[in-house]
Amino acid sequence: MTTVIEVEGVSKKFKIHHERHQSLKERLLHPRSGTTEVFDALQSINFTVGEGETLGIVGHNGSGKSTLLKCICGVLKPTTGEIRLRGNLAALLELGAGFQTELSGRDNVYLYGAMLGLSRKAVDGIFDDVVAFSEIGQFIDTQVKFYSSGMYVRLAFAVAVNVDPDILVVDEVLSVGDERFQAKCVDRIMRFQQEGRTILLVTHNADQVRALCDRAIVLDRGEMIADGPTRDSLRIFREHLLADAVEHDPSHLLGTVHIESVSTPSGSFEVKSGAGLHLDVSVVSQTAYSGNFVMELFTHNGLLVSRSDAQGAPVNLLPGHNHVAVDLGQIPLLDGVYNLNVGIVDPRGHNVIAWSERAATIQVTYDGREGGIVELGATIRQQ
Ligand SMILES: Nc1ncnc2c1ncn2[C@@H]1O[C@H](COP(=O)(O)OP(=O)(O)OP(=O)(O)O)[C@@H](O)[C@H]1O
Numbered sequence: 001m002t003t004v005i006e007v008e009g010v011s012k013k014f015k016i017h018h019e020r021h022q023s024l025k026e027r028l029l030h031p032r033s034g035t036t037e038v039f040d041a042l043q044s045i046n047f048t049v050g051e052g053e054t055l056g057i058v059g060h061n062g063s064g065k066s067t068l069l070k071c072i073c074g075v076l077k078p079t080t081g082e083i084r085l086r087g088n089l090a091a092l093l094e095l096g097a098g099f100q101t102e103l104s105g106r107d108n109v110y111l112y113g114a115m116l117g118l119s120r121k122a123v124d125g126i127f128d129d130v131v132a133f134s135e136i137g138q139f140i141d142t143q144v145k146f147y148s149s150g151m152y153v154r155l156a157f158a159v160a161v162n163v164d165p166d167i168l169v170v171d172e173v174l175s176v177g178d179e180r181f182q183a184k185c186v187d188r189i190m191r192f193q194q195e196g197r198t199i200l201l202v203t204h205n206a207d208q209v210r211a212l213c214d215r216a217i218v219l220d221r222g223e224m225i226a227d228g229p230t231r232d233s234l235r236i237f238r239e240h241l242l243a244d245a246v247e248h249d250p251s252h253l254l255g256t257v258h259i260e261s262v263s264t265p266s267g268s269f270e271v272k273s274g275a276g277l278h279l280d281v282s283v284v285s286q287t288a289y290s291g292n293f294v295m296e297l298f299t300h301n302g303l304l305v306s307r308s309d310a311q312g313a314p315v316n317l318l319p320g321h322n323h324v325a326v327d328l329g330q331i332p333l334l335d336g337v338y339n340l341n342v343g344i345v346d347p348r349g350h351n352v353i354a355w356s357e358r359a360a361t362i363q364v365t366y367d368g369r370e371g372g373i374v375e376l377g378a379t380i381r382q383q
């Protein structure tokens, strides 16, 4: 078997600077204060991947999976060691890494194509397939910063699989978006396998690793503790999981936390502009889990109105039914139908544990005279 990826003695150190002086003024007065700690995110990693192999990479949060993939893709430079690749590579990195958010979806497709060495004409040739696969439709000309997480991943995946890469790298993005789209992605990955391409897959979903990977490596605090057939590696990983605190790792939680419903006390999602709305989000969890709650609100035609802080608001889920109360104080929106996506993410905001697209549809009525999406309520006078 031809070797297409060679990772030899790769280590990655991060410097973390701890400020002694917290206020901006103190920091300006003492610019070199504080201490610098060196952190080993990866420690002498060695492995090779053969042509046509699908390699799973599993490990706890913070074990170095994304750092390893970023080194392989050339986004990060290893501190020591070497990485050799044969053929071209397309990568789907963590949410947020990849697209230029100020540019439209269309421009990003061309930019990404160019980065992979495709001519403009070559991108023209795949463009329709990318848009069709992504189901982005007319939003292809909207700036990516207005995309929902689901739309973002759909477009990123569509580009990565259509640029005809020899090596496909997928980091933890398949858990976003609805189940139908996930299934479509998994189908496409399987087609890639049949075509003899090489795939690196990071996912917290052990079932996906089992279904797709021939072989898996396990990372633990930057060290590779296993490399072998998927079943053996997953067993080693599970044994490690048991030894470690549950709350540090959501890998076993995927599928165990579920957003059941979003309801209102009156049962109605109709609200007058300027009035408040109380939402009760019912979350069913099979285990205790401390994560964060996030939400996104869209116009009926898919334009992002608001997204909560990506890190979300902390929630402590207990086994069984949990309720998260969302108080929308004074809704400044004008007439229209708005869709709400809600989700639970891990405390660092890197991984989606549970997600519900269009969990609720809110109908806002407005009898004022402004047009658009929000009421500015400006006072205008001549001086
Ligand atoms: N740019 C950076 N600067 C400093 N530390 C970093 C940086 N990037 C990652 N780290 C740290 O390196 C470690 C490995 O991070 P990495 O994102 O690779 O983990 P991961 O296995 O992908 O985790 P997750 O499952 O949460 O995605 C973490 O402790 C992280 O905080």
Ligand SMILES: [Mg+2]
Residues within 6 Å of the ligand: 065, 066, 067, 094, 171, 172, 350
């Ligand atoms: Mg990661």
